[in-house]
Amino acid sequence: MNLLDRLHAAVGTAGLVTDPDQLAGYLTDWRGAFRGAAAAVVRPASTAEVAATVRICHDAGVAVVPQGGNTGLCGGAVPDSSGRQIVLSLTRMRGVRVDRVNQTITVGAGTVLADVQAAAAEAGLLFPLSLGAEGSCTIGGNLATNAGGTAVLRYGTMRDLTLGLEVVLPDGRIWDGLRALRKDNTGYDLKHLFIGAEGTLGVITAAVLRLFPGVRARATAWVALPDVAAALDLIGVVLGWAGDRLTCFELMSKQATDFVAQRNPLRPHPWYALVELTDTLPDADLDEVLAHALAEAAVDDAVIAAGPAQTAALWALREGISEAQNHHGPSLKHDVTVPTGDLPAFVARTGAALRDALPGIRLVTYGHVGDGNLHYNLSKPVDADDAAFLASADELTRIVYDEVAAFDGSISAEHGLGQSKNETIARYKSDVELSLMRGIKQQLDPAGLMNPGKVLPTS
Structure with a gap:
């Protein structure tokens, strides 16, 4: 039995895509910056089917490229041009289960981020990860790239939001770490090997994520600033007034906002900040807190949103930048x-x-x-x-x-390395770091079949 026949037997007709027209959307990223080819796309509907697929490919010496919503910016989910690799799409791996008492949500890797947010909100809780692609990106992809988004300041990245994982290892074994524990000091915390690894160490199939009390009060301000130093001063002042109620602080240059068709509510300034406070108390007077902070800070001008419509308009200015830049x-x-x-x-x-x-x-x-x-x-x-x-x-x-x-920074804050930066990283990581990373890869994936050509330099 050849490879495709074995895969068909494992996942059925609905789980195997070989038609060239149907394959096309899986073989390029959403920007069209990276293109590849594949022998097939496999779309398993269960962890058992993922494990069977990976095991079949492992035995045949065929590389596997895990893919979620395919919204990444670094080509991490795009196969190479050989036409021999298998794209493993997790989009059928959906499902949501909320535990109100433990304030957790257990989700399949193919669940769309917006659906996780909605399920949490329906239970009166909050899943705080929020980013521009939330209507199409999936939790598996968010985990694979350790997504951050706009609320990192208060809630952290996906590493901070994850309690447990289920992972199919490169040889087809299943690691069941799907635990909802906030304390587990029994050795190495294995989940962190797979978060941010971009599918190079295994396939994340499910996760237990942290939830938080729902937001019942919100205040949002658009602030004009003379320079970046003033933005840092403003953060300090707002934190002094609001503490951890400061949820978002987005900074934008004038050039960035000039590209957006949405009208800027303030006259031209070199920099702008979008500042947002949230609270779990419905009667929290956040507008007053924010007004006091802005009055104390050295800002050039500011406007506080008067209701949800104005809040949405201010966020549209921030969220429209990336797409607007493409028109220039x-x-x-x-x-x-x-x-x-x-x-x-x-x-x-x-x-x-x-x-x-x-x-x-x-x-x-x-x-x-x-x-x-x-x-x-x-x-x-x-x-x-x-x-x-x-x-x-x-x-x-x-x-x-x-x-x-x-400045001892990082060339990838939250989008990962993929294939766009995997060679570049060799210039900026020490030999010790690269050696440790290669050692982990060798231990878990000695055959080098999990998303090859991504994250690690090839030389």
């Missing part, structure tokens, strides 16, 4: 992090170096400044040649990453 020609996107206190110096130094390298370059800078994470994106100069700009991509990216390294 080719761009180079970098997802970086540096220690929060170094952000002003990083922005100043990196901007100056880039303008020296390419006069007129447009710096589209925005992100979750409370945790040091910036989307440091570059758009070509106005009326510049597209091809010439793209030809300078390596030089410009090198400038950004070298400055990140100078």
